[in-house]
Amino acid sequence: MNNFEFKNPTKIIFGKDTIEKLENEIPKDAKVLLLYGGGSIKKNGIYDQVKTALASLEVVEFGGIPANPEYAVLLEALKVIKEENITYLLAVGGGSVIDGTKFLSAAALYEGETPWDILTKNIRTEKGMPFGTVLTLPATGSEMNSGSVITRAETKEKLAMGGPGLFPEFSILDPQVIASIPERQLANGLTDAFTHVLEQYMTYPIGALLQDRFAESILQTLIEVAPKVLKDPTDYKAASDFMWSCTMALNGLIQKGVPTDWAVHAMGHELTALFGIDHARTLAVIAPSHYKFNFEAKKEKLAQYGQRVWNITEGSTDDKAYAAIEKTVAFFHQLGIDTKLSDYTKDYEGTAEEISKRFTNRGWTGLGEHQSLSPDKVEKIVKMAY
Ligand code: NZQ
Numbered sequence: 001m002n003n004f005e006f007k008n009p010t011k012i013i014f015g016k017d018t019i020e021k022l023e024n025e026i027p028k029d030a031k032v033l034l035l036y037g038g039g040s041i042k043k044n045g046i047y048d049q050v051k052t053a054l055a056s057l058e059v060v061e062f063g064g065i066p067a068n069p070e071y072a073v074l075l076e077a078l079k080v081i082k083e084e085n086i087t088y089l090l091a092v093g094g095g096s097v098i099d100g101t102k103f104l105s106a107a108a109l110y111e112g113e114t115p116w117d118i119l120t121k122n123i124r125t126e127k128g129m130p131f132g133t134v135l136t137l138p139a140t141g142s143e144m145n146s147g148s149v150i151t152r153a154e155t156k157e158k159l160a161m162g163g164p165g166l167f168p169e170f171s172i173l174d175p176q177v178i179a180s181i182p183e184r185q186l187a188n189g190l191t192d193a194f195t196h197v198l199e200q201y202m203t204y205p206i207g208a209l210l211q212d213r214f215a216e217s218i219l220q221t222l223i224e225v226a227p228k229v230l231k232d233p234t235d236y237k238a239a240s241d242f243m244w245s246c247t248m249a250l251n252g253l254i255q256k257g258v259p260t261d262w263a264v265h266a267m268g269h270e271l272t273a274l275f276g277i278d279h280a281r282t283l284a285v286i287a288p289s290h291y292k293f294n295f296e297a298k299k300e301k302l303a304q305y306g307q308r309v310w311n312i313t314e315g316s317t318d319d320k321a322y323a324a325i326e327k328t329v330a331f332f333h334q335l336g337i338d339t340k341l342s343d344y345t346k347d348y349e350g351t352a353e354e355i356s357k358r359f360t361n362r363g364w365t366g367l368g369e370h371q372s373l374s375p376d377k378v379e380k381i382v383k384m385a386y
């Protein structure tokens with residue numbers, strides 16, 4: 001196992017009717033900016049629950065953060081933070097609202113001229129404005145990690161940021177929120193969390209037995225609950241396992257002491273930036289090609305995953321590894337997720353070259369667990385995903 005340090009300061013408040021506990025978590029003298037998305041919380045009752053819980057606090061609201069949180073919209077929210085002397089942020093939403101709030105947490109205390117620099121210059125946020133979250137969509141793990149991904153439509157960019165100052169102080173996870181999530185977003189959440197585990201697992205064996213089994217157990221749980229969640233999102237038992245699996249998939253725990261990849265996300269983010277494809281779906285497009293292209297380097301772990309997660313017991317390591325990729329594709333299809341770029345756009349010619357060029361320009365010349373995935377290899381993988 002590699003050396004590691006692990007600190008995750010986010011307090012999780014999990015369970016039925018936990019939104020009412022909000023008021024105990026925010027300082028009484030705080031001036032709160034309540035941030036939300038396109039309005040789903042007003043239809044499903046979450047907004048009312050939050051407002052009731054915040055009744056004794058001073059609250060200003062900012063709604064309209066779109067999926068793939070947009071920089072231009074967030075700058076409007078930043079203006080409100082400054083004009084209203086806001087001291088605490090509360091995100092009520094999925095990954096987009098939470099990520100947008102993380103950007104604002106960083107930008108509110110940022111002393112530079114242009115907050116976009118935080119993303120392009122990789123500025124780590126050591127201290128941000130304090131914030132908490134009420135999670136409405138299990139998927140990204142953003143509720144218990146310190147990363148954020150922000151989109152800028154003007155330049156068709158989608159870039160990541162983070163730092164130890166960007167962990168939420170608390171996150172409320174009430175699995176009942178799942179009842180109102182549309183099927184498309186449920187499938188996205190399952191696929192995103194599943195791929196988060198793969199990114200931190202599908203590398204090479206390092207003998208970290210416990211991390212491997214943490215990862216495998218999250219994958220097995222997602223596979224087991226996926227049909228139940230899709231069939232009946234009001235199934236509280238399944239919703240609970242789904243929600244906690246998504247959080248555990250990306251709260252830092254399973255990546256400690258092991259090599260990680262994250263190239264699927266790097267390529268996937270470009271597909272969202274270029275075509276607006278849902279984040280999770282871009283991962284399902286890239287992952288199979290990525291694992292086929294890097295088969296030799298990853299086959300030991302692919303075979304272990306095949307054996308332990310999909311019960312593939314027959315054949316050689318190569319056979320098991322190949323069958324494991326096929327099982328993964330079948331799983332995405334079972335969720336209703338297409339796995340080829342051409343399923344999402346007819347305009348895909350030239351995409352691989354464009355992504356490869358972008359990576360070269362950004363100096364991303366060696367992605368993956370061996371820092372050996374060069375832009376020319378990225379180009380080949382994306383082409384395989386057409
Ligand atoms: O905007 P509203 O009206 O609220 O509707 C949202 C949105 O349209 C809707 N929704 C959320 N909760 C709902 C609901 N509808 C009904 N009932 C509910 N309870 O779902 C739609 C999608 O929401 P969004 O927040 O965009 O989804 P998700 O949680 O999948 O977040 C995706 C974003 O997170 C980033 C992605 O790149 C993308 O921008 N990621 C963040 C990560 C992180 N911070 O660690 C890691 C991920 O890999 C990912 O990159």
Ligand code: ZN
Binds near residue numbers: 140192193196265
């Ligand atoms: Zn993701």
